[in-house]
Amino acid sequence: MQKPSARPSLKNIAEEANVSVSLVSKVLNDRLGNTGVTEVIAEKIRTTAKELGYRKNLSAESLRTGRHNAIGVLIHRHGESGSGLTGNIVLGITEAAREHNQKLILNFFERDDEFIEMSETAHRGMMDGLIIGGALHPDLKNHIFSIQKQGLPVVTIFDQPIHPKIVNVGMDQKLAQEMATLHLLDQGCKSVGTLSTHPERTRGYQKAMKDRGIPIHPNWIQDTGALRYTYQAGEAAVKNWLSSDTLPDGIAAQSDAHAMGIINSLHAGGVKVPEQVKVTGFDNSAFCEYVRPTITSVSQVHEQRGKRTMEMVLDLSKGKNAVHEEVQPELILRGSSRSPKD
Amino acid sequence: MQKPSARPSLKNIAEEANVSVSLVSKVLNDRLGNTGVTEVIAEKIRTTAKELGYRKNLSAESLRTGRHNAIGVLIHRHGESGSGLTGNIVLGITEAAREHNQKLILNFFERDDEFIEMSETAHRGMMDGLIIGGALHPDLKNHIFSIQKQGLPVVTIFDQPIHPKIVNVGMDQKLAQEMATLHLLDQGCKSVGTLSTHPERTRGYQKAMKDRGIPIHPNWIQDTGALRYTYQAGEAAVKNWLSSDTLPDGIAAQSDAHAMGIINSLHAGGVKVPEQVKVTGFDNSAFCEYVRPTITSVSQVHEQRGKRTMEMVLDLSKGKNAVHEEVQPELILRGSSRSPKD
DNA sequence: CTGAAAGCGCTTACAG
DNA sequence: CTGAAAGCGCTTACAG
Structure with missing residues (x-):
């Protein structure tokens, strides 16, 4: 059904606006360095982009930049008895994901071994960061730490940080x-x-x-x-x-x-x-x-925690810094x- | 931290195994057409792929094939009072997503207008299909139908199909x-x-x-x-x-x-x-x-419904057929x- | 049975 | 201030 050609690319905009593809990319991404563009041209580019209904092809961007625009979420549900942890954390994560245009790779587990198996393959190149939360069993600490050591940014949602170097969004x-x-x-x-x-x-x-x-x-x-x-x-x-x-x-x-x-x-x-x-x-x-x-x-405040966690893992994935946080409970x-x- | 070079590509495997990139691609994807490959060579390719810890770059695949390996999920939560609908549907969807290597674009909404806004931009090129469920307000039917008409496969999770042509996973x-x-x-x-x-x-x-x-x-x-x-x-x-x-x-x-x-x-x-x-x-x-x-x-059986829904939308996105289904409630x-x- | 080449759409040095 | 060109990693006609 869907005609691939229906989707406009940078090239189409460039032709329409009589400029180069590079320039369109720069303008649309606000990445002009310390030089500027004639405001007239910039405006023209933005307008035609809007007219054509342009939306960036994220796969192409990913391929080029090495970012995936996807965050993994690994929740260990063991022992959860309707506390709503899963649902509410997911709600918060989802909200932040939408704001930042991120896709999600969600995984819920009940057993430690499933968790470990997932955590060992998770980092292999389809996500920019990983959020880990839920029940924490002591065995899991090492696995979590090893994932991070392999270069994937990790943020946890436990009561306490499990390691000084693994950023956590805690609750007192x-x-x-x-x-x-x-x-x-x-x-x-x-x-x-x-x-x-x-x-x-x-x-x-x-x-x-x-x-x-x-x-x-x-x-x-x-x-x-x-x-x-x-x-x-x-x-x-x-x-x-x-x-x-x-x-x-x-x-x-x-x-x-x-x-x-x-x-x-x-x-x-x-x-x-x-x-x-x-x-x-x-x-x-x-x-x-x-x-x-x-x-x-x-x-x-699981929802709020989920949201903060997502924001922090995105910061980390962009090379920014992030430190342990604690959210305030509410009565x-x-x-x-x-x-x-x- | 992460060295991009750390991740092996088809090219690396090809060099290692002394074959062409094309062949590696075909073997690894089991897409050999009606011709065959020497089993020796095929095996060698698979082995080196394993040794190198190869994992396909999904962004590159997406860019080339036009598939995104991402499914949108739009849940209207209005009036949900702890029935666990959201959580359980998400659980099922998540499970199927993992099995089929799909990323998720999750969106929960409380108000009709948010739902409509999302449903109108959702299809614009970052997902291969859309799952819609939750509270159904009559106004929404047209919006859902228009999304599908624009070429994005849609599967709904309502009690009843909202339209004969929009596949639904129902419950009696x-x-x-x-x-x-x-x-x-x-x-x-x-x-x-x-x-x-x-x-x-x-x-x-x-x-x-x-x-x-x-x-x-x-x-x-x-x-x-x-x-x-x-x-x-x-x-x-x-x-x-x-x-x-x-x-x-x-x-x-x-x-x-x-x-x-x-x-x-x-x-x-x-x-x-x-x-x-x-x-x-x-x-x-x-x-x-x-x-x-x-x-x-x-x-x-929301979990089961979520799972089926995901499977069906994936079928549709691959050009396969899918028809209305009904799951059996359980006491x-x-x-x-x-x-x-x- | 196997390979060379084109091209998906983007970003980014680099050149002018 | 703007553009030409390379290249990310993959798949797929096409050629041999």
Whole structure:
């Protein structure tokens, strides 16, 4: 169907505007060096380009410049349970990719060996840079480092940089949990508990409590053990709290599933949320918005992180510099932590 | 960092193997026409290619062949509320893209005008085909059709084809709801209700009931009105059922938020799920797996649809044929519809 | 059965 | 200030 000839090239513009191909290229790319062009001619070139509906052939540009205008994205999804990490990171990456005219080579993996296999062939010449994120298993560090050593710019999206020389867009987990805890205290809670699963988050909780001068009753911190971030961990914690008569009046959970397990268990036990106990979740999952009460939750701003990561890997691929960054978590306020004054 | 010279080209292989560049190209691409090559030589070429770590320069191939090895993806996310549509479709598309060595040009949109703007420039020469999915607004049909008319292969992911000539990978919504309803009846329910939001789904419910010879009490179908697919629609329906004393013993909801609103409201009213009332959701959202009871739900098999769509658009871009397809929904069985016998 | 040559559309030294 | 020419790496008629 599509006639190849339908697409105008630099040559067509050059003929139409009575100039050379070189000049058209320079004008259209704003690459005139320290000399200038007659504004009249430049304008004429731009106009005819527009008239002809010119769009640069990216393959030709790639071939000539050695750039591919494509960025690889490697996300290890292992253990992701609907936190929306994948979707939201991709959203941000996509936005930046569109702005910068980049194609994407997306790859999601569940198993370490798939990840390793991909990471070893990924750099072989069809992308200008690589974004790596998701679950981080210790084994993967070496692989990631070796890719970068072979000359492909790499930016990671982990909580912490895995290596000083591999640029990372991180998120301060401790600060995130601190924010949630402080919010509960601000809402009038006198005794705040947490479900201990993520060490940094637990530290953030402890810091907030300490800063406000509230001694932590040992029962307030419920270790989730093997239940980790699950709904059942929330149920178990509530059960322990109720049976030991040490139920806090605020709970800064470490996942949204925690929060949901907590809320449902409390309701089942006749305790009202947020009236008697206020709860915050973690991850700002989609369902936080449509359960009742809606769940206040920490957003890891994955979309924003994805966007920054893409921008940084593009900088690196152009020889510019990029340094570690950290994005600020956001607390999304909803019903589960509402106080009468709100 | 990366030395361009580090990457071997056909020329390098040709020199190494003492043959011409043309021959290397033909052998490596299995394009020998009806003539053959000495197997010895072919083998030698393949071996040296491997030794040198040769990988084809895709930009050069693109420039020469006119193919871009890139597929555009345009997803209209309007109204998506965590059904996981975006994420799962992307997962499937990604998988197929990897298998077929395609780059992706991803675009997500929330507003019609963004969608239209993109769809009008999308086809201008950096992709070989376009996948369009997500929310379908009537205005968009013309735009989609005009893209295809301009010569870019298009495959859509909507419930129904929007035009006989635009290949679609559909999903039978009626069948999906029929499956859920039949399942509830099979689990021993005598009176099944639904929340009417999606006309086809409601028809599927009606068909199942009719086929089993169960007359539908008018109250069993609760119109959700403006509440649509929300949690609150589920709450409202339960309220109506309880107050009118017509609560069915099975509810085939039309969204997972419905199901969650229903389950929480029933529990609040002292009705046990699944012991007294069994419930199914729709969309197989991530949270179905980690609330208690877990929620039986219809999967729209988005991942599979995404994969098929990519395969079909690639076929079209190669001049092959492709026809409308429909994928089969799957019912994912979980706790909310469990019967004692399970 | 194998090879020489043209050309896809672009950018970039280089020359004038 | 502007242009002619080379060349990125590949594929494909065409010739032998």
